Amino acid sequence: DQQVKQNSPSLSVQEGRISILNCDYTNSMFDYFLWYKKYPAEGPTFLISISSIKDKNEDGRFTVFLNKSAKHLSLHIVPSQPGDSAVYFCAARITSGTYKYIFGTGTRLKVLA
Amino acid sequence: DTAVSQTPKYLVTQMGNDKSIKCEQNLGHDTMYWYKQDSKKFLKIMFSYNNKELIINETVPNRFSPKSPDKAHLNLHINSLELGDSAVYFCASSHDRDIALSRYNEQFFGPGTRLTVL
Numbered sequence: 001d002q003q004v005k006q007n008s009p010s011l012s013v014q015e016g017r018i019s020i021l022n023c024d025y026t027n028s029m030f031d032y033f034l035w036y037k038k039y040p041a042e043g044p045t046f047l048i049s050i051s052s053i054k055d056k057n058e059d060g061r062f063t064v065f066l067n068k069s070a071k072h073l074s075l076h077i078v079p080s081q082p083g084d085s086a087v088y089f090c091a092a093r094i095t096s097g098t099y100k101y102i103f104g105t106g107t108r109l110k111v112l113a
Numbered sequence: 114d115t116a117v118s119q120t121p122k123y124l125v126t127q128m129g130n131d132k133s134i135k136c137e138q139n140l141g142h143d144t145m146y147w148y149k150q151d152s153k154k155f156l157k158i159m160f161s162y163n164n165k166e167l168i169i170n171e172t173v174p175n176r177f178s179p180k181s182p183d184k185a186h187l188n189l190h191i192n193s194l195e196l197g198d199s200a201v202y203f204c205a206s207s208h209d210r211d212i213a214l215s216r217y218n219e220q221f222f223g224p225g226t227r228l229t230v231l
Binding site (some may be wrong): 089099 | 117144148153154155156158161163168169203205207220221222223224225
């Protein structure tokens with residue numbers, strides 16, 4: 001039972017345009033959401049996060065939107081750059097005595113020059 | 114300076130062997146994790162240690178045994194390796210698990226160890 005889903009395995013976007021990566025979740029107990037970026041042969045690196053009590057968080061070119069009623073979050077990258085080409089993982093945290101993070105399967109973003 | 118390091122980066126071995134993967138972090142974090150990324154790209158938590166104490170132990174075969182000699186190290190020992198153990202294993206660390214709603218909740222990942230069991 002995959003509680004965090006990234007239904008698009010890949011996405012291609014032209015340089016300078018907006019990239020929108022989507023993530024859906026099923027567990028309403030998740031209290032924190034994170035996006036990670038992963039280059040080949042490297043571990044995931046943290047990109048941006050959002051608390052479940054907020055609906056938007058912005059950091060430079062990256063904005064994460066959270067729609068709790070739809071159990072959906074999205075990552076917007078504007079403008080997209082070739083260096084953004086990577087696999088993006090959505091992760092959700094559940095707090096039950098300790099923190100546990102559930103990851104999606106990732107979306108491969110390719111930004112075309 | 115590498116924040117979270119793992120050795121080896123690649124590990125090829127025969128079924129039935131016992132192997133270890135080492136992880137070290139120099140970030141002063143209190144919590145360390147092991148994740149497994151299988152062929153379907155699922156990144157699943159296996160174990161979590163906080164201050165050398167086991168706090169998460171997912172349904173992982175007991176052939177997998179984590180060892181934390183100190184806060185900066187979390188090694189993974191695997192006995193009697195099976196074909197299905199082939200995967201990329203990531204170590205990660207983060208600040209204390211009780212810090213809430215702060216910038217410090219993200220995990221820092223190592224580069225991964227690709228384990229191939231033949």
